[in-house]
Amino acid sequence: MTATTTEADPAHAYRGYLESLEDADEYAAVEVAVGLLDGGIPAERVLLDLVAPAQAEVGERWARNEWSVAQEHAATHISERVVAAVAAHANPRPVRGRIVVACMDGEWHALPPRLVAEVLRLRGWQVTFLGASVPAAHLVSYLHRYDAHAVALACALPMRLPYAHRMIEACRRSDVPVVVGGRGFGDDGRWARRLGVAWAPDAPAAADLVADERALRRVPPAQLDHLADDEYASLVKRRGELIDSALADLRKRVPSVNRYTPAQLDSTISDLGYIVDFLAAALYVDDATLLTEFIEWLVAILASRGVPAGAIGLTLDHYGLQLRDFPRAARFLGLARAVVTDLANQAGR
Template identity: 60%
Template structure:
């Protein structure tokens, strides 16, 4: 569906043609394409392709930012053309604190609005305290929280827990909650939806849930997660030293290359910590599979992941759960 139109819109985004992209989508709407289809079958998959082009080094960060901005402008223009009087309850849609990927959440808010819900979209990276204050003031029927990256799950847990204390049931979505929403259940969210259509159907048919789930985080009684977070900078330094020993050519790295390496090592530590938080190696190995593709696009050898993982494993001799996730990662990287 809309395959040719996706190619056209992607080309317009690639040329940073905001006027052309907006006119193209609005013309499709005027020709009879339902606005929900334009949002979810055109804008959303094209935005996924934008992310893929950035991840595989075919587009720069600047190109990705420009394209995302235009996609947001297209959604806003389509929203202005499709006024709908609310006939259902009130849903607040927000991104997690620290979550800056807001377009997916905006699409959810727009689809719910088109289906008759009164929606309030709070945007990217909403601090938990401010969100809770807003929920107390407004008393919505549900709050929908978006999380694109699993590394934000510890923050997501705090936000889910804090929102539920206000008496407002929490619906979550986004790839950050893992395949099938497996980590949404771990965090105790009242509901999970893989996309905007599913979120709308869940709210229409089975909301609120009769028995909210209980968070499955009993393993956090130990101090492995908080101690691992405290040791983040130390781990990065250890791994950087191991990489320099393995790759003497790093002595000639420009400052930008060193900074990029440190950033990647930080991601590795952060995803390891998130895996420890939810006690699931899949979170870590999925990140490694994605990172392997990124490094391949940069023409970097797979040992650039294996070396820091070994360094982390040796340094974390008294962290059994972290070591277990690292062993799963090493097994994947060496296969």
């Protein structure tokens, strides 16, 4: 504890904090954060300059296969405890209206919205954090029950965008303005604009936005005329059949698949499903980059785990063949295929 007074700067404390996450040492991590608060650092800075970047690093380490899923979960758990400790320490008095913060249904990345919730709380709002994966019906009944000034929804995975849109519409029907955030809406919020919803790039921006009701309600309408071609709806209906046939195709072309353990098979099937889901979301917002960015990421993830990208290329080809009557889907898959080829060439060089 003696070191904290000289280190009352999140940037200096960062390394030690990350080490305590690495050691899964909850007490040490909380000590670093509380030490900063005691050293006069505002709670908002501790959350945004210490906890948030460390959590981003945790995600990166998982992506690079340096950390296991269990390690990532343990670190996230500690971050949550740290956020709770910082919140308890600051304990601001609510003087403004109620904001409901929730993860979309099926969204489990609860820490970023939790940070937003705490920043809003620090700025005087009365915040209700509903946590991870909140079913739409639950959220709506909550909004009807309490007089919410606004609802902040988080979406970390772009493939959840169609669900996100339904959820946003459900909130609107309760006449509560919505602000969204999270990587799921694109790093520049372009898919939020497509869905016609106010978007905040980070917690302070979200706080500024909810304070301005007119800005919240003044949102250009959704641009989803392309859904009239029915490609999205048809793809969703064929999801199971597509995954089955893609797996059969892989078994034929990549014999080692037949020797996979049940767990390996499950994760292969998940990946096949993710590709369909990301394609569906890309069709929903009519933006091929949603799919191509995912494929880039997936290739990197698999490469870090020693899985060659070739299999992804085969699957994209297979889906492209199955969906040749869907002009937009076929075009998106073609672009994704080109990304795989480029990455393979780069790796070969």
